Amino acid sequence: MATFLLSKPCFYPHSSSTHLYRRDVFQRHSIVKYSLRQYHHTPAAATVADGVHQREPFGLILPGAPNTRSPTPTPNTSSATDAKPVTNRPLSHQILNPGMIVLRNHISIRDQVDIVNICHTLGVGPGGFQQPGYSSGSKLQLQRMCFGRNWDPETKYRERYRNDGSIPPPVPPVFIPLVQSLIQDAQAHLTSANEIPLMRPDVCLVNFYTATGRLGLHQDRDERPYSIRGGLPVVSISIGDAGEFLYGHTRDEDKLQKVVLESGDVVIFGGKSRLIFHGVRGIFPNSTPLPLLEKIKLRPGRLNLTFRQF
Numbered sequence: 001m002a003t004f005l006l007s008k009p010c011f012y013p014h015s016s017s018t019h020l021y022r023r024d025v026f027q028r029h030s031i032v033k034y035s036l037r038q039y040h041h042t043p044a045a046a047t048v049a050d051g052v053h054q055r056e057p058f059g060l061i062l063p064g065a066p067n068t069r070s071p072t073p074t075p076n077t078s079s080a081t082d083a084k085p086v087t088n089r090p091l092s093h094q095i096l097n098p099g100m101i102v103l104r105n106h107i108s109i110r111d112q113v114d115i116v117n118i119c120h121t122l123g124v125g126p127g128g129f130q131q132p133g134y135s136s137g138s139k140l141q142l143q144r145m146c147f148g149r150n151w152d153p154e155t156k157y158r159e160r161y162r163n164d165g166s167i168p169p170p171v172p173p174v175f176i177p178l179v180q181s182l183i184q185d186a187q188a189h190l191t192s193a194n195e196i197p198l199m200r201p202d203v204c205l206v207n208f209y210t211a212t213g214r215l216g217l218h219q220d221r222d223e224r225p226y227s228i229r230g231g232l233p234v235v236s237i238s239i240g241d242a243g244e245f246l247y248g249h250t251r252d253e254d255k256l257q258k259v260v261l262e263s264g265d266v267v268i269f270g271g272k273s274r275l276i277f278h279g280v281r282g283i284f285p286n287s288t289p290l291p292l293l294e295k296i297k298l299r300p301g302r303l304n305l306t307f308r309q310f
């Protein structure tokens with residue numbers, strides 16, 4: 001039976017290095033239990049006769065075996081006890097703005113695999129991935145699935161049903177403690193925990209960008225006033241290919257700042273940055289870490305989950 005672990009980083013230095021190492025803190029749960037028992041009873045499949053849109057299932061995991069190539073050899077200068085994090089990137093953080101932080105490499109490869117598995121299973125089911133668009137016919141340059149509440153570029157959170165007649169699955173419960181522990185990790189780096197308040201995620205947008213994917217500059221401002229005015233943070237997890245993320249308190253492209261988000265990175269923006277403008281300018285193709293591709297045949301591209309409290 002497949003298992004599901006959400007491990008969070010642990011802030012204690014390894015005895016022989018300044019790198020920080022993870023500790024697994026959550027119990028393993030069954031992904032099969034979550035994805036199949038809980039969610040696959042959602043509404044009947046849409047048909048053309050209903051006058052609703054058909055949708056091609058979009059899977060995150062490609063058929064076939066994962067990449068079994070061993071990672072590029074690196075000179076082994078360390079002793080046997082001097083273990084390296086699996087992606088060779090240390091845990092670190094960067095405060096980007098008041099109320100906005102990036103936690104680097106905070107999602108373990110094992111958890112990334114489990115997150116991909118959950119999003120794949122739900123993504124091919126009712127309420128799964130589709131390319132959002134406008135009534136004019138123009139489309140966003142990504143595949144998207146919502147958890148908890150339907151969000152549409154025109155009707156925002158107002159329409160319960162999607163154009164294919166389905167409703168989104170709820171936020172998988174196993175994500176809730178993960179998101180909350182990420183917020184707590186962020187708070188530990190701030191002068192005051194109030195800069196990024198704790199929240200309980202009940203909605204999430206799950207985006208998948210292929211090599212040509214992107215997302216225009218926008219604010220996440222459609223959640224309830226309680227959430228927006230309270231500065232309850234958006235917690236954004238990136239997996240797969242790296243992406244160039246733009247942000248700033250302005251729409252002026254020249255004044256925006258940018259940061260490259262890699263697999264396992266987490267951006268949190270709340271408090272004074274809750275309404276920050278942000279977008280994804282592009283994807284760096286073939287930049288998914290090999291240790292991830294050795295465990296799961298993730299489709300080329302970038303997966304991003306943004307959790308919010310509605």
Ligand SMILES: O=C(O)CCC(=O)C(=O)O
Nearest residue numbers: 205207220236280304306
């Ligand atoms: O993909 C990202 O990093 C950002 C996604 C985002 O801003 C959104 O879905 O609202």
Ligand SMILES: [Fe+2]
Nearest residue numbers: 218219220278
């Ligand atoms: Fe956003």
